[in-house]
Amino acid sequence: MNPTEIYDALSDLTSQPYDASAFPYEFALATDAAKATVDRLRKGATNRSDLSGGVLLSRRFHFAPAGETEQATVDAVLDQLKASTRNKQAKPAILLTTDGTMLAAFHPASGESLHCPLNEMAKHFGFFLPAAGKERYRAVEENPVDVQATGKLARLYDALIRHNPEWKDPSHTHIMNQFMMRLIFCLFSEDVGIFPKDQFSRLVLDYGGKKGEALHTVLQAGFEAMNLPKDERSHLPDWTAPLEYVNGGLFAGDIAIPTFDVTAFRYLKDACALDWKDINPDIFGSMIQSVADTGIRAELGMHYTSVPNIRKVIDPLFLDGLRSDIQKDWDKPAALQKLLHKLGHIHVFDPACGSGNFLVVAYRQLRELEMTLLQRLAALNGNDTMELFSAIPIANFHGIECADFAAETAKLALFIAEYQANALFAERFGRAIAPLPLREAAHIVCGNALRLDWEAVCPPPGDGELVYIIGNPPFLGKQYQNAEQKEDMAITFSGSVKNYKGLDYVAAWFFKTARYIQGRQAEAALVSTNSLCQGQAVNALWPDLLGEALEISFAHTSFKWRNNASHNAAVICIIVGLRNRPEPKTIATPKRLFIGETEHQAQNINAYLLDAPNVYIEKASKSLFGLPEMLFGNMPIDNGHLILSLEEKDQLLQQAPHAEPFIRRFMGSREAINDLERYCLWIEEATLKQAKQIPPIAKHIEAVSLFRQKSKRAETVSLSSHPWRFGYLNVPPSFSHAYLVPSVSSERRPYLPAIRVKSDTISSNLNFVLYDAPEWCFALLVSRLHLAWIAAVCGKLKTDFRYSNTLGWHTFPVPALTEADKEALKQSGRAIMRVRAYYFDKNLAELYDPDKMPADLREAHRANDALLEGLYNKGQPFTNDTQRLEHLFRRYAARVAQSRKKQTVRKKRSTTKKQEG
Incomplete structure (x- = not known):
């Protein structure tokens, strides 16, 4: 139900x-x-x-x-x-x-x-x-008419489609959608006073027939009459004479009407009986979209973009600035008049508008500011000197939406918002704006936003005009994009962004937005998943997106994008505002960085959404800060024939006890974190002859050889020449110990579950490995500083931390450490190890469960963090991850600048030598 x-x-x-x-x-x-x-x-x-x-x-x-x-x-x-x-x-x-x-x-x-x-x-x-x-839906509890109305219309829609099966054809989609929008307009209009009370309902009941058999012709004539001035209706039945002249495009074009049976007629009568005056357009728009989409019918608007979330986008983009200007010029009539003029020249464009929620809320907020200005000007100048009217037309609101029904709904939602704003205007000023005939409508285009020319939908701003692009485009990670969407990405990024294929679908909207606003009186703010500002996506997109012309004006860092359903599933999102860089010596509006419930004035917001320099973390084959090299683990490429479970290992040793020198503990990320026992055959070329003399081992080697020979990959086939060893080896000839860092780790853990192992353990390719690294390195690996760094620069797999040696470890900024510093860090790391050893019966997953982490282990980590952060920050630990990251980014930027300076000097010297030679 x-x-x-x-x-x-x-x-x-x-x-x-x-x-x-x-x-x-x-x-x-x-x-x-x-x-x-x-x-x-x-x-x-x-x-x-x-x-x-x-x-x-x-x-x-x-x-x-x-x-x-x-x-x-x-x-x-x-x-x-x-x-x-x-x-x-x-x-x-x-x-x-x-x-x-x-x-x-x-x-x-x-x-x-x-x-x-x-x-x-x-x-x-x-x-x-x-x-x-x-889930509970509080907006519906407060105003149930939205759901009631949607349900009635959904049943009407289904009944009409059943009775007119030919209307299921895609060729009728737009016609059916327009018909439904016209019905909703009439139902709304007769309840709010645009039409005389119950005028449309009486038309349906008085002329539709007992079972709705005449409704087809009645609605045909009625809708046609609403598109004509009253003196042009002589060819229509006399009963159409009282109907209002609507115009404005809503009833223009073909008037196609489906036929009604008794069921459809009953549902239309039910809809007529509702009181439509309390419809909330920012909710209703999303809900009505479900009428024509049976796939989302079960929720009927339960998940829509809530007003508080929309305000996170539009308030810092332009509304806060307008409010500030009004307050600053509160006693200056001339300045307030200019602001009033400015409001009428603002255009708002949502290139993924859905059913119009963002546009509706933006329109209503601008109208509210306009009324505040008019009231203040009336108080300053006197009511008699004021020509009170609204200068904000819905024609200034533009959108693109790929679903036809949603596009039509957006137009209707904006009309309802306009009428309600005009009603409020009349209540405050005593001067009503005539609702009919309709004037210009919002400019909503149905089509693929990534293939349309945005300038044709929302013309570039002219003199005195401003364009604000807003919205919540579809996210869709790489694995969820269909063939058409992948082609959309190719069309959008072709010739500009090389590594776009791994980006989320939403990146294409950001890119087209950046190209639209560049060099114009235009700004933008869009919602995205946080993946767009993490890991390799930053390097792939943002250098080309921002270039030298644009900057991030404000941002909301990662937060849960919830709607008015309580406890509903939430996506981790960000909001990024974009604008043109100000001219030199121009005083720019401060950059605003929102982190949770707090706001910071930022000197600069980089693509990682930090108050830090504009740097892009690039992969490094070796550490930029003198840390030991971290290697990728070892990949068997064996179809499981070199890997042994505990039971298989025991069985092998029962058959051949002398096989023990060829068996080692084998650890991937799951084994390391959960202390699971797996083993592997580890055979070196010098001992191959001895190993082959053990029949069970020889059998395993032969199985690996056959698997690799049958592979369709030439690279795997080439590995069949040495089937006794792993396909990809990345281990020194000998080592005493190693630190393993799982490649993927739960985001819930407060620290990375790195582990130290002895030389009898082989790491799989699901870990990264430091072989024989100094002990103080462990204190870095398990620090909060390092976790914050890899979360930002390595990105995530779904919601889990994804580690990378070249992005996370080799780029990790480290201050110059004295021998005393290294000794202190070594002892700090050992303290963590000792506490872990005390809980020998628990694995890392249990020890680092944030709800069950032992107090003494947490304290050992806190002491380690305080020690390490004191070496970075003049003896003081950081208060949060944002401070940690901003500091690390400044260190990274300084090192990159230093390296580039050295490269420049070397190039100059080389050039000089060549010239002298």
């Missing part, structure tokens, strides 16, 4: 006479419990309640009936439900009780309560969605 169906089911439930014994089972059915589940519950087989008359369905709800006694009031019974010990195991999403008149309910996850008359239960259906396994 979708939320609308749950609303209807709760309405039906509360319209029936109350029966305390039947109510919980009817509630279960109304909240999408299967009939078989309810039957078992009714028989008591699955009822876990310990209260009199109670019914407890695990994970769903716990109900108990209330009565008239003081001990059985709804409040008293709700307290009993909260105290029930059965809740701990069953974890019901909702606790509820009713006496047939009043209802009380509790949401354990949020701690919120609901008290209302039982017959108003359906109005609060959003509160009960968790009982159906769905």
Whole structure:
């Protein structure tokens, strides 16, 4: 059941006479419990309640009936439900009780309560969605008409498609979408006063026939009339004369109407009965999009871009600046008049606009600022001297959307927003702006934004105009892009960005945005996954994106992009603002860096979203700061024939005890972190003859040889000439110890789970290895400083830390260390090792679980961090990862600049010598 169906089911439930014994089972059915589940519950087989008359369905709800006694009031019974010990195991999403008149309910996850008359239960259906396994949707709880309206329209849409199967054809898609938008306009208009009250509903009911058989021709004539002035309707039926002249493009072009059967007619009448005046356009736009998309119908707008998230984009981009200007010029009429003029020349462009949420919120905020200015000017100049009107047309709002229905919805959502803003204008100033005929509409284009010319959709700004590009484009990592999307990427980046293929789809919007705003009175702010500002994506995209002309004006570092559903799945996102670099000696607006709930004034924001120089971390084959070389682990390329489980190792030694010199412990990242036992055959050429004399080992070698010979890769086939050894070897002839760093590690761990092993252990290619490195290196590997560095410059695999020797270790900035410093770090690393050894029965995954990490191990790491960070930061540890990274980036930038300076000097010397020679 979708939320609308749950609303209807709760309405039906509360319209029936109350029966305390039947109510919980009817509630279960109304909240999408299967009939078989309810039957078992009714028989008591699955009822876990310990209260009199109670019914407890695990994970769903716990109900108990209330009565008239003081001990059985709804409040008293709700307290009993909260105290029930059965809740701990069953974890019901909702606790509820009713006496047939009043209802009380509790949401354990949020701690919120609901008290209302039982017959108003359906109005609060959003509160009960968790009982159906769905997330709560607070915006719907506050304004359920959005979901109700969407549900009615969805049913109407389905009924029309069933009755007019030819309209399923793609050739009818746009026609059907336009028809639905026209219906919504009429339903909204008659409830808010654009049309006379119930004018459209009366047309449907009076002329549509008893079963809707005449609606086809009625709507055809009615919609055609709305596109014509009243003196041009002589060819239309007389009853169309009172209909308003709408124009504005909404009823222009072909008027195609599907035929209605009795079911479709009933759903249209239901929609007419709703009160549409309270529709919220920033919610409704996303919800109405689901009408034509059965794939997302089950959620019906549960996941839409919430207003607070949109404000994170548009406030720092332009609204905060406008508010600041208004405050600064509050007592200056001439300056305020200029600001008013400026508002009317702002264009807002969303090249991935969906159903228009970003554009609607931006429009409403600008209209609110405009009314604030007009009110202040009226107070300063006197009302009689003011010509009060709005100078912000929705024609200044532009969008691109690939889905036709969403594009049409965006136009309608902006119209609704305009009407509501005009109504508020009339309320404040007493001067109404005539709603009809419609003026220019928002410029929303249906098409592929990566193939369209953006300048044709939103013309470049002329004199005095400003363009702001905003939006939340589709993310889509490389592995999720289909063939058409990969071609979109190729078209966008061809000839400009070489290594674009590994980038997320959203990168293409950033690139086209940068090209649009360059050299113009234009700025932008877009949402992205945080992967765009981490790891190799930074080097691949940002040097070409920013070039010498652009800079990052503001940014929100990684945060969870949530909507109005509580506890819903969240994507880790960033917001990046782009603008042209100011001319020399020009005072630029300060750069703003938002980290969580705090804001910092930044000297510069680089592509890693740090207040640090514009540097791009490049792979280095050896350390730039004198650290030991870190190598890639060893890759078997053996189809498993050189690798042994514990059982296989024991079996081999039982068969051939003298095979022990050829067996070593084998560790990949899983083995290192979870202390899992695996082994490998490790045979050197000098001992090959001896190894082959052991039959079980000879069998393994032969199996490797056959596997490699049969491979389709020439490189693997070439390895069959030495089948006794790993395909890729990266280990010195001899070593005493090694430090292993897993290539992938959980983001939840506060430190990297690096481990020290002896020479009897071979690392797989799933680790990076430091062979015989000084002990003080371990203190660096397991520091918070190093974790922060690799999280930023190496990027992540999904959400886990992804390590890289060339990006993470060889670039890791280290200050000049004295021998005393190295000794102190060595002892600090040993202290961590000693605490680990104390917990010998726990593996690294257990020790570094942030919820279970032993206090003494955490303290050993804190001491290590304080010691190390003191060497970097004049004796003081850093307070957070942002400070750590900003410091590390400055060190890296200084070293790169120093290296380039030396290269320049060497080149000059070389050139001089050649000239002298």
